[in-house]
Amino acid sequence: MHSLVLALKNAFRHRRRSVVTLAAIALGLAAINLFSGYIANVYAGLEQQAVMGERLGHLTIFKRGFLLEGKLQPKRYLFTPEEARKLEAIVMHEPGARLVSPRLSLNGLISNGEASTVFIGEGIVAEHNDMLGAADESDAGGRLDRHRQEGVAVSSDLARLLNLRKGETFSLLASTIDGQANAVDADVVDIFNTGSAGTNDKYVLTSLGLAQSLMNTDSVERFIVLLDNAALTQRAKRDLLHRLRARGFDVEIRTWQEMSSFYTQVKGLFDMIFSFIASIVLVISAMSVANTMSMAVVERTREIGTLRALGLTNAGVIRLFAFEGLWIALLGCLLGLVVTLAAACAINASGIGYTPPNSSDRVLLQIDLDWLRMGAIALAVSFFAVLCAAYPAYRATRIEVVDALSFV
Numbered sequence: 001m002h003s004l005v006l007a008l009k010n011a012f013r014h015r016r017r018s019v020v021t022l023a024a025i026a027l028g029l030a031a032i033n034l035f036s037g038y039i040a041n042v043y044a045g046l047e048q049q050a051v052m053g054e055r056l057g058h059l060t061i062f063k064r065g066f067l068l069e070g071k072l073q074p075k076r077y078l079f080t081p082e083e084a085r086k087l088e089a090i091v092m093h094e095p096g097a098r099l100v101s102p103r104l105s106l107n108g109l110i111s112n113g114e115a116s117t118v119f120i121g122e123g124i125v126a127e128h129n130d131m132l133g134a135a136d137e138s139d140a141g142g143r144l145d146r147h148r149q150e151g152v153a154v155s156s157d158l159a160r161l162l163n164l165r166k167g168e169t170f171s172l173l174a175s176t177i178d179g180q181a182n183a184v185d186a187d188v189v190d191i192f193n194t195g196s197a198g199t200n201d202k203y204v205l206t207s208l209g210l211a212q213s214l215m216n217t218d219s220v221e222r223f224i225v226l227l228d229n230a231a232l233t234q235r236a237k238r239d240l241l242h243r244l245r246a247r248g249f250d251v252e253i254r255t256w257q258e259m260s261s262f263y264t265q266v267k268g269l270f271d272m273i274f275s276f277i278a279s280i281v282l283v284i285s286a287m288s289v290a291n292t293m294s295m296a297v298v299e300r301t302r303e304i305g306t307l308r309a310l311g312l313t314n315a316g317v318i319r320l321f322a323f324e325g326l327w328i329a330l331l332g333c334l335l336g337l338v339v340t341l342a343a344a345c346a347i348n349a350s351g352i353g354y355t356p357p358n359s360s361d362r363v364l365l366q367i368d369l370d371w372l373r374m375g376a377i378a379l380a381v382s383f384f385a386v387l388c389a390a391y392p393a394y395r396a397t398r399i400e401v402v403d404a405l406s407f408v
Contacts, residue, residue, distance in 0.1 A: 003316075007323030010296075017292055018328060024288040025332025025381060028281040030339035033374050035277060037344060037367040039270045044368065046267075047230070050260040053195050055124065055132045057101065057224035058233045059240065060254045061087070066222070067252070075177045078219035083249070090247060091225055094240055096232045101128035102220035104211040108174030110204065112162040119158065119172070121204035123211020126151075132226060142192040142205045149209040151189035157201035159191045166191060172204070176216035184214045195361050278377060285332070285381045289325050290388035297321065297392040304396050305405040314397040318390050325389025329382040337374070344369065 012018050050056050062070070066077040079087065084102055091100040103122050110119040124132075126146035142153035152172075154164055164170060166188050173183045186206065194200045212218055227236055237253050244251050257264060297304070304317055344367040352365040 008327050011324040011327045021288045021292045022332045025285045026335035028284050029336030032281045033340040036370045036373040040368040040370040041366045046263045050256050056256045056259050057226045059225035062222040064250045064252050096228045098228050099226040101224045104221045111171045119202050119204050123206045123208040125208050143190045145189045149207045150186050152186040153190040153205040155200045155203040156193045164188050286384040286388050289385040293389040294392045297396050305401050308401050318393045321393035322386045322390040325385045329385035333378040
């Protein structure tokens with residue numbers, strides 16, 4: 001305890017130098033903390049967009065081989081009505097499972113009677129759509145009317161392209177699972193923004209009954225599982241895979257991260273950028289502490305010789321300077337936290353917005369507090385600060401006491 005108090009007093013012998021070092025550490029930490037908070041907010045937004053906006057849920061269940069050959073032989077990889085009932089019963093007995101939703105993918109041509117263009121989409125149970133994708137905002141979600149099987153939600157750019165409005169009738173044309181051409185009439189019940197520039201000009205959302213009618217089947221393609229807690233995703237995947245295969249279902253299960261390639265790619269990119277920036281901050285902080293402590297050791301070489309002559313061991317000298325470096329790092333981290341909180345509040349209240357790549361929506365620039373990353377960076381800075389302070393002191397202890405006492 002005495003060494004800590006003495007180290008704190010010694011750390012501010014040269015106040016100007018110590019303040020500059022504290023500022024370098026604080027500003028560097030604040031910058032990396034703000035960036036980590038930004039990417040944490042981006043990850044949360046991408047998760048929400050994937051799970052709810054793209055209606056991927058937390059888990060997707062399909063027959064083994066569907067992703068590889070399902071487009072070529074769709075009939076082989078569909079769940080029959082009997083299989084669907086059994087699978088739903090098994091999934092709903094899984095702890096934490098809130099919803100299991102059957103799906104059927106669609107693609108073909110959409111026509112307003114005068115012009116046609118391609119579309120992609122899926123059929124979903126209308127009640128399940130309310131739990132997954134439909135939002136309160138009028139321009140988002142893609143709501144369906146559970147009382148109108150022919151009701152379809154159309155993406156906003158597609159509706160603009162075909163001049164479709166709510167209440168108007170149009171036609172969907174597609175190939176059935178047997179390869180025959182089929183068409184159905186549908187009504188626009190909602191126009192929504194998918195949030196993705198790649199799908200907002202071609203996406204439609206239909207009721208499951210209408211999709212099955214268009215595809216001429218009573219089967220479904222896959223099941224989406226929504227959990228109460230996203231943290232249960234990996235455990236639920238393992239448990240469900242074991243239980244379903246034990247009951248004779250040859251299935252595969254993918255998590256929402258595996259199904260959303262965009263999330264995986266963006267996360268990998270931001271993690272790499274964060275690692276690069278964090279490395280720069282650590283180097284700057286370490287060099288600032290090393291410079292400050294090296295100058296302090298040189299200026300106090302005679303003092304070190306006196307302490308050793310009075311009986312202080314070499315380890316004691318190193319410990320004293322290491323504590324000084326630790327105090328500078330801790331105070332710099334504390335100051336950096338204050339700057340981070342103030343800057344985060346200012347940015348969140350500023351209303352600054354931007355349109356991300358591959359998105360059709362403007363989003364606000366928001367900063368979350370990623371305490372785990374912030375704590376890890378603070379620990380790393382403190383660790384390197386102690387090393388950078390201890391090394392010059394170690395070198396000073398290599399000088400003979402007589403030479404240290406006469407050092408100029």
